[in-house]
Amino acid sequence: MLAEKGNKKIIWFRNNLRTHDAAFWKHIQEEDDVVGIFCIEPTWFEKTPFGWKKMEFFRAQFLLETLSDLKQKLEKAGIKFYAFQETAHQVFKKIHQVFPFQTIITQYEWTSEEVEIEQKIKTNFPEAEWIYTFDQFLIEPSDLPFSIENLPDVFTVYRKKVEEKWLVKDEVSKPAINFKTINLPFSSNIPSLEALGYETISIDERTAFPCKGGETQALQHLKEYIWEHQQITTYKKTRNELVGVQYSTKFSPWLANGSLSARRIYHEVRKFEQEVLENESTYWVLFELLWRDFFKCVSLKYGNKLFHLSGVLNKKYNWNSNEKIINDWINGKTKYDFVNANMLELKHTGWMSNRGRQNVASYFAKEMEQDWRIGASYFEAYLIDYDVHSNYGNWNYLAGVGNDPRDRKFNIELQAKNYDEFYVFRNLWLTKKNGRIMILRLILGDQLNSQHSWFQEKNQSHYLYVMMEIQSETNYVLHHHQKIVAFFSAMRNFAEELKTKGMQVFYFKINAQENQQSFEKNIEYLQNKFSIEGLHYQLPDEFRLYHEFKKFKSIFSFEVKAFDTEHFYCSLNEIADLGKDKKYFLLENFYRHLRKKHQVLVVNDKPFGGKWNFDAENRNKWKNEVPITEYLQFGNDVSAIVNDLEEKKINTFGKKVKVSNYPKSRAQALAQLSYFFENLLPHFGTYQDAMHTDEKMLFHSNLSFAMNVKMICPKEVVQATENYFYHNQEKIAVSQVEGFIRQILGWREYVRMVYWNTYKEMKPSNYLEHKKSLPSVFWTGNSKMNCVAHCAQNSLDNAYAHHIQRLMVLGNYALLMETHPDEVDAWYLGVYVDAIEWVQLPNTRGMSQYADGGIAATKPYISSANYIDKMSDYCTTCTYDKKTKTEENSCPFNSLYWHFLDKNRTKFENNQRMKMMYALLNKMDKNELAKVNQRANFLIENRNC
Numbered sequence: 036m037l038a039e040k041g042n043k044k045i046i047w048f049r050n051n052l053r054t055h056d057a058a059f060w061k062h063i064q065e066e067d068d069v070v071g072i073f074c075i076e077p078t079w080f081e082k083t084p085f086g087w088k089k090m091e092f093f094r095a096q097f098l099l100e101t102l103s104d105l106k107q108k109l110e111k112a113g114i115k116f117y118a119f120q121e122t123a124h125q126v127f128k129k130i131h132q133v134f135p136f137q138t139i140i141t142q143y144e145w146t147s148e149e150v151e152i153e154q155k156i157k158t159n160f161p162e163a164e165w166i167y168t169f170d171q172f173l174i175e176p177s178d179l180p181f182s183i184e185n186l187p188d189v190f191t192v193y194r195k196k197v198e199e200k201w202l203v204k205d206e207v208s209k210p211a212i213n214f215k216t217i218n219l220p221f222s223s224n225i226p227s228l229e230a231l232g233y234e235t236i237s238i239d240e241r242t243a244f245p246c247k248g249g250e251t252q253a254l255q256h257l258k259e260y261i262w263e264h265q266q267i268t269t270y271k272k273t274r275n276e277l278v279g280v281q282y283s284t285k286f287s288p289w290l291a292n293g294s295l296s297a298r299r300i301y302h303e304v305r306k307f308e309q310e311v312l313e314n315e316s317t318y319w320v321l322f323e324l325l326w327r328d329f330f331k332c333v334s335l336k337y338g339n340k341l342f343h344l345s346g347v348l349n350k351k352y353n354w355n356s357n358e359k360i361i362n363d364w365i366n367g368k369t370k371y372d373f374v375n376a377n378m379l380e381l382k383h384t385g386w387m388s389n390r391g392r393q394n395v396a397s398y399f400a401k402e403m404e405q406d407w408r409i410g411a412s413y414f415e416a417y418l419i420d421y422d423v424h425s426n427y428g429n430w431n432y433l434a435g436v437g438n439d440p441r442d443r444k445f446n447i448e449l450q451a452k453n454y455d456e457f458y459v460f461r462n463l464w465l466t467k468k469n470g471r472i473m474i475l476r477l478i479l480g481d482q483l484n485s486q487h488s489w490f491q492e493k494n495q496s497h498y499l500y501v502m503m504e505i506q507s508e509t510n511y512v513l514h515h516h517q518k519i520v521a522f523f524s525a526m527r528n529f530a531e532e533l534k535t536k537g538m539q540v541f542y543f544k545i546n547a548q549e550n551q552q553s554f555e556k557n558i559e560y561l562q563n564k565f566s567i568e569g570l571h572y573q574l575p576d577e578f579r580l581y582h583e584f585k586k587f588k589s590i591f592s593f594e595v596k597a598f599d600t601e602h603f604y605c606s607l608n609e610i611a612d613l614g615k616d617k618k619y620f621l622l623e624n625f626y627r628h629l630r631k632k633h634q635v636l637v638v639n640d641k642p643f644g645g646k647w648n649f650d651a652e653n654r655n656k657w658k659n660e661v662p663i664t665e666y667l668q669f670g671n672d673v674s675a676i677v678n679d680l681e682e683k684k685i686n687t688f689g690k691k692v693k694v695s696n697y698p699k700s701r702a703q704a705l706a707q708l709s710y711f712f713e714n715l716l717p718h719f720g721t722y723q724d725a726m727h728t729d730e731k732m733l734f735h736s737n738l739s740f741a742m743n744v745k746m747i748c749p750k751e752v753v754q755a756t757e758n759y760f761y762h763n764q765e766k767i768a769v770s771q772v773e774g775f776i777r778q779i780l781g782w783r784e785y786v787r788m789v790y791w792n793t794y795k796e797m798k799p800s801n802y803l804e805h806k807k808s809l810p811s812v813f814w815t816g817n818s819k820m821n822c823v824a825h826c827a828q829n830s831l832d833n834a835y836a837h838h839i840q841r842l843m844v845l846g847n848y849a850l851l852m853e854t855h856p857d858e859v860d861a862w863y864l865g866v867y868v869d870a871i872e873w874v875q876l877p878n879t880r881g882m883s884q885y886a887d888g889g890i891a892a893t894k895p896y897i898s899s900a901n902y903i904d905k906m907s908d909y910c911t912t913c914t915y916d917k918k919t920k921t922e923e924n925s926c927p928f929n930s931l932y933w934h935f936l937d938k939n940r941t942k943f944e945n946n947q948r949m950k951m952m953y954a955l956l957n958k959m960d961k962n963e964l965a966k967v968n969q970r971a972n973f974l975i976e977n978r979n980c
Contacts, residue, residue: 043134046071046114047123047141049149049293050422051170052101053250054108056206056296058168059140065212070134070219071109071116073102074123076152080232083416085361085409091416092233093385097248101294103225104249113214118225124155133219136163142293143167146423147339173297173328176335178202186336188347189440190329197325203301241463242384243278244285244419253289257300260284261307269548270316275390277460278564283388284320287420290327297324330428333438341427344408346436354406361409364399367465373451374398376464385419390454393433397445400434407434457499457539459564474569475561476500477554479580480508480522481871482573483529484745485701487601489571495538498571501561502530504545506552506685511579512861515689516680517834518868521697523676525744528699546683554583555590562591569594574607576600576787576873578794602745604629604784607791614792620890623648625788626781635753635780636773648777649720649770656906657725657733661718666732667710669703671695688814689866690832697740697868704741708752711736712759717767720774724839726907728821731829735837736775739869742783749779778838786877786891793890797880801856802888803939809849809858810978820927820980821913822903823848834868839906841867842896846883850897851931853975856886894948897935900926921966927980934971937964 044067046059052073063069075098079090090098106116119126130136139160144150157165169175176183180196187193228235238245246252261267266281276282289295301321308317337347345351362368365382367375377391387395392414400407411430415421431437455461476489476498489498504523523545530542543550543557551557561567574597575581587595599606605613613619619628627647630636636643674693698704711719715734722734741747753776760772790797812818816828826840836845841863849859856879863879864870881891900917904910910917910926919925920933936943936956944953959967974980 042066042138043068043136044138044140045069045127045130045134045136047139048073048105049142049144050291051142051168051293052105053170053253053294053296054105054112054209055250055254056170056299057209058170058207060207060209062138062140062166062168063214065210065214067214068134068217069114069214070130070217071105071114072126072130073105073116073118074126074152075118075120075226075231076122077120078122083412085412087413087416089416091385092228092236093417093419094421095231095233096228097288097385097419098292099225099228099231100248100252101250101289101292104251104294106223106225108250110216112209112212113216115217115219115223117219117221117223119221120226120230123152124159127156128159129221130219131160134217138164138166140166140168142170145335145338147342170293170296172331173301173324174202175204176332178204179332183332183335186332188333188438190326190438193329193332194322194325197328203298206296206298206302239383241380242386243280243282243380243388244288244384244386245280246285246288248288248292248294250289250294253286253295254299256285256289257295257303260286261303265311267304267307267320268312268314268316271319272316273548274319275388275454277388277390277455278463284323287422291420291422291425297327300324327422327425329438331424333428333431334424341424341431342408344406344436346431346434347438348431348436350436352435353404355404356406356409357403360403360405364395364403364405364410365413369398371398371447371451372461372465373447373455376455376461379464381414381417385417387418390450392429394445394447394450396430396433397443398447400430401444402447407431407436457541457565462566473497473566474499474571475558475565475567477558477570477572478502478529479573479575480504480526481576481744482600483525483701484600484602484748485529485532486748487573489598490533490536490538498539499561499565500530500533500538500540501543501557502526502540503543503550503554503557505543505550505554505557506545506683507554509545509685512865514687514865515831515834515868516687516691517689517695517697518865518870519680519685519687520673520676520692521695521699521740521834521868522744523679524671524673524695524697524699525746527676532700544679545685546679554580555587558587558591562593567593569596571596571598573598573600576871578798579872600745602748603787604633604749604780605788610788610791613788620789621893622781622785625785626777629780629784633750633753633780635776636757636769644769644773646773649773650777652770653720653723653774654906655721655725656908657722657727657730658908659727659729661722663730663733664714666737667696667707669696669698671697671699671703688831689834698746701746704738704746707736707738707741708747708755711738712756716756716759716771716775718771720768720771723774723778723837724906726822726826726837726840726844726903726909728825728908728912731833731835732837737835742779743869743871743874749783753780783874786881787873789877789881789891790873793887794876797876797887797890800880800887802886803850803853803884803942805850805853805884805886806855807853807975807978809854809862810852810980812980813845813849813862818980819914820848821915822907822909823980825909830866834866836867841878842883843898843902843906846879847897847928848931850884850895851928851935851971852978854884856880856884859884894943894946895935897932898928899932900928903928921963921970925970927974930967930970931974933959933964933967937968 044063046069048071080088083089102118109116174197246256270284273282286295286300290297301324304317304320333347334341340347344354364378367379369375374395377387377395381387396410399405399410407430411427414426428437432439435442474497478500509519530540533540541561549560551560570587570591570593572584575584619625673695677693698707715736719734725733727733742749756772756776760767812823812827816824816831818824822844826836826844830836860879864872864875877891881887882896885892885895900910904917915926916922916924917926920929933956936952943949
């Protein structure tokens with residue numbers, strides 16, 4: 036129908052192309068005759084003096100998609116919508132002839148081109164009522180805590196004042212009204228791109244903005260970003276990335292043409308903060324909305340100065356206009372590949388990241404000193420999210436004629452290094468690959484060997500070193516809190532050291548959004564992110580990972596290559612050969628073999644000091660006769676790691692700390708070694724088996740963690756020990772030195788040989804068929820047995836106990852209490868900071884629990900209270916009586932010891948090393964033995980001594 040009577044209103048849409056939170060709803064009533072129009076100005080498609088259209092393809096396509104969506108939305112409410120491909124004052128003349136409107140409802144605009152168009156309409160229709168809305172703002176100018184004339188010129192000042200109250204209006208609700216449709220004698224079809232003079236361009240698959248225009252898509256994207264994917268929770272961390280759709284909000288294109296309300300975003304963020312999470316990232320989204328409002332206010336305050344060469348600050352510079360420089364900038368042919376990649380992205384997609392815009396604008400205006408308005412005009416033409424105020428405000432800002440109090444110039448090369456360190460973005464947009472990042476080199480948390488040949492290679496440009504904090508490693512057994520913290524601290528430090536040496540490192544922190552929490556999935560992530568042509572890894576020391584990594588060759592299409600860790604004395608091939616000869620399963624034979632081969636404490640093929648082993652001199656009790664200097668404290672701040680673990684809800688046990696004294700670097704490990712030489716080595720051998728209630732380490736080196744993560748290697752420790760001894764023989768006896776070297780060259784290498792040669796038999800073994808649960812003291816530290824309580828509590832408090840505490844107290848107790856070796860294994864592997872399965876399994880399941888039936892040890896390592904009293908002061912203050920066996924207050928070790936021998940008589944009575952024990956057992960009165968067994972069985976079943 037053609038309207039002839041009634042209140043006739045036109046909604047003139049400009050950059051407010053939406054129906055949600057739209058102020059025009061407040062100004063129309065059901066009885067009104069209403070039509071909606073949009074004017075596509077012909078000048079938008081004319082060539083500028085610089086050679087491009089005012090609106091190029093991508094923005095035009097986004098606009099037409101938006102208009103089509105708006106048309107559908109309005110017509111569902113009964114409001115007919117017309118998009119005219121004519122200048123606005125001519126359109127209003129045509130409409131008025133058939134629809135004599137009285138009221139024009141439109142969004143308030145104040146920049147020169149928009150004002151000029153509006154003025155022509157007002158001249159033609161002086162009697163028309165004009166109603167202005169402010170839908171483009173988050174906070175309307177009238178609600179600011181200052182007038183536009185008094186607007187602060189510095190954003191931070193503006194922001195702080197605005198944030199005091201956040202006077203954001205509620206959204207305008209759409210009325211539940213179906214308006215009568217007014218049909219005008221004009222086509223209501225949305226013009227095509229061809230009609231506007233464009234050829235269709237296919238979407239570049241590399242685009243970071245593959246979305247369509249219109250509020251339907253805008254609101255769906257808002258929902259997905261905030262609620263479904265919750266990317267808002269990491270926005271601040273990811274906002275400066277360059278590749279992919281989700282690194283930033285991508286709200287700006289819809290905000291720019293008004294198809295998405297800033298108020299809607301604000302209220303959704305506040306709702307999310309109340310219902311789900313409020314953090315720095317959620318705030319930062321609101322922070323960016325304030326930036327957008329700020330530039331609109333700057334534009335209001337300064338008017339056309341925004342477009343003047345001297346900008347809003349009226350600053351004079353010597354600007355140039357060099358056609359070649361401008362064309363090289365546009366076509367990505369500058370001297371900076373980072374600038375080039377960003378400009379090509381803009382040219383091919385209509386999108387550029389905020390980080391890219393700042394860099395290319397700084398280069399254009401500050402480095403090449405070209406008329407910044409030319410750059411702003413190019414952005415206006417190509418950017419999908421072009422907004423006159425933000426675009427020209429930012430160009431003012433970056434050209435040094437706007438609101439930047441620092442007048443900065445970007446260091447393009449540093450920016451590229453910081454934000455595209457691995458050339459992902461540049462490789463995506465530039466035709467050449469730059470020869471970078473073709474081979475991944477995986478480094479495990481126990482492979483922190485800076486002396487490895489990998490890191491000595493001069494040309495590192497082809498390698499990307501990868502390190503991962505992943506839940507498949509933190510969770511395969513329950514770990515002590517300090518163990519995980521120490522590993523992550525050392526790993527993070529190692530990664531930073533590699534970076535300072537110019538190597539490229541990709542580090543997956545435990546709580547990183549991109550972390551898939553497994554080696555395979557993270558490698559797949561990197562494969563998709565980078566141009567990967569190969570994977571190198573160092574051979575894992577654990578069977579678990581060794582077999583997992585062997586599968587990589589069948590999983591990945593690129594070449595996979597394994598390398599030796601270059602850490603141990605014996606390679607895997609050598610220990611395989613040694614394992615073929617049973618004589619080397621005796622520690623003494625193995626130890627002497629390596630001593631001779633590597634000429635350690637050997638003179639003319641004879642042992643220095645006349646003996647291969649001074650173990651008999653290494654069994655003294657410490658009675659405080661030799662003072663112990665204060666232990667070396669590193670005081671490494673690990674609070675950030677603790678926070679990350681809490682954020683990821685990693686389950687741990689043991690005492691939590693925010694300062695770690697375990698070394699995090701090779702330098703600290705070497706400092707620990709030097710401290711050991713000067714302060715502890717002179718007495719190490721004498722007291723290496725001693726224990727004391729006042730000391731957690733006595734004369735032990737505390738180097739096992741550093742060695743097991745490979746900060747330092749056994750050869751350098753042994754050689755340094757030898758050298759120190761040879762230069763200080765007047766104050767160090769050979770027995771002290773040999774005792775220390777035996778632990779490294781002997782026992783450490785020996786258990787690795789046993790592990791790799793017997794793993795399949797040892798891992799499931801339970802020779803003694805023990806099936807009881809682990810006593811609670813291992814988790815609580817609570818026991819009336821002073822020795823067990825002290826050693827367990829030391830383990831829980833420090834993730835540490837020395838070898839005799841582990842073997843002859845805790846291990847002895849678990850064995851005599853008939854604990855299932857699986858539970859003992861899991862606890863030992865989890866609790867100690869230096870525990871890695873290759874060293875833990877033979878020590879625990881073999882040496883300590885004898886579950887392997889004698890592979891690692893020739894007899895079970897068990898004792899009564901007598902041994903513990905001989906080597907410690909634990910018994911002096913203990914509740915239990917160390918001398919009796921069967922009384923209620925008798926030391927549990929006494930009855931448990933004899934009970935073990937009696938119960939396992941058939942297994943051990945013919946063992947040559949246990950003949951004396953069984954001779955004593957055979958002399959025991961039968962009634963006494965019965966009482967012993969009764970007492971022991973009660974303890975074993977009760978499991979709480």
